[in-house]
Amino acid sequence: MSSLADFLLQPLSYAFMVRGLIAALLVGIVCATVGTYIVLRGMAFFGDALAHAVLPGVALGYLVGGGAARGDLFWWSLGTAILASLGIGAIGKSGKVKEDTAIGIVFAGMFALGIALISTVRSYSVDLTHFLFGDVLGVSTSDLWLTGIFTALVLLTILTFYKEFLVLSFDPILASTLRLPGNLLHYLLLVLIAITIAVSMQTVGVALMVAMLVTPAATAYLLTKRLPIMMALAASIASFSGVVGLYLSYYLGIASGAAIVLIATAVFGLVWGGKMLRQRVRQ
């Protein structure tokens, strides 16, 4: 066997690596597809905030389950993410404070609550690290099923309401004159972002989530001016980053979530640099 094949195949002899790779692929696809809307609608701060706001829910689940029942954590984070997304959406619509201010308040408050809860456990720094930065190698087979099912659900919903989301994102006034249910669609998109975050929690963690949502989609935005192509490209870049990042993490002993995000950022840097260079040459 050649050394390259060896290099690629050797980690696959560990079941946890295979599970981790599948998880990274799925998470890359769902994050990048939903992230396309986040980039186009300028919702990066919302995505970041929502990811952080999930922490208290996860912490509570962790405390209730005594740290043992890992599978339940998904449902805790899903519930918290959906509640937080609707909460932030409602505060933003109330108009009493500006939306980004509302997001900042909810986000920091929830995050603080999460840290406070986790800090009641003795071994808290280790557990906190897992929540903050992900533990893709700890993904179980049942986690994988949940990830797969919810990824499919999110993608199917986007496909179903593709034309409505397109109109709403490009021209909200057209959406109202065509009598699309704008509020409903807006909240549906928020819930989709929430599900995506819950699905990706274990792989990339709270702190780096925004990178998976935004970076591959932003890279794709530089490369194409067609929405479906942008989605496909973003998903490919994110999956590629997930797989390469995981290998990097395996061989160099780097934290997996950080490695994935670093690869995604490097891809963005290359594409952005290439674009700038081409622009220079043309001028």
Added chain:
Amino acid sequence: MSSSSSKHSTYGSAVHAEGAPVLDVSHLSAGYDGHLALDDVTFHLHTGERVAVIGPNGAGKSTLFKVIAGILVPLSGQVNIAGDRPSGHICIAYVPQRSQVDWSFPVSVADVVMMGRVGKLGPLRWPKAQDWNIVRRSLEVVGMADLSQRQISELSGGQQQRMFIARALAQEAHLVLMDEPLTGLDVPSQKDIFRILDDLRQERVTVMVATHDLGQAAEHFDRVMLLNRRLLGFGAPEQVFEPEILMHAYGSHLHFVEGEQGIIAVGDTCCGEGDGADE
């Protein structure tokens, strides 16, 4: 463009009453946060006519369009489109100011025009060959069939405006509201737009255009509506362009010039939102 009758559920459910005016506004007052932008406005439009809406900045032109489009709920009074409230209709097209559009959005010209079909398509349906035909025909009407695959950031100002008119056609709109469509366009592009508006008249599409160009309002429109919170004048251009009526609306910001046919007003306070995007 004729309205296609179809059985499936569309967004919006209003029916058009036979004989009812395309737009009937009575004692309309509207505004935001206690500020009254429109005060007791009453008028109605005839099918297929072209109306210029003029008035100084803050006169309530945009507010009027939003109420007519059914986006803003009036404080009092009534708006009827073909005999029914606006919020049920999908036949009202609102053409936005070009400065309010994200031109870097990753869509082609055809994608944007197809957006006009979404109301008719209704939920859970994808565009069919018939819809793409309508998109193609709409782009032909505005002379942009060859640009259908262009990314929207690559369009000139006049092309951007014509694309939105094509979208209104694809929407099968009966009433088109255009917010400052001519601002920032050069003369040939403006001529193109008026040629297309002539075609719309043939199709019995009613058009309201908010504009700052009084000369154009006088030259190219059937009727002129002078608005400054209240309706100060509505009629043929020569009726509305009386110095005392205009002075009442614009105050001292208006300049008059003695012309061959009498006194002409040559400009208002506007600076416009010209973004320099010319042909």
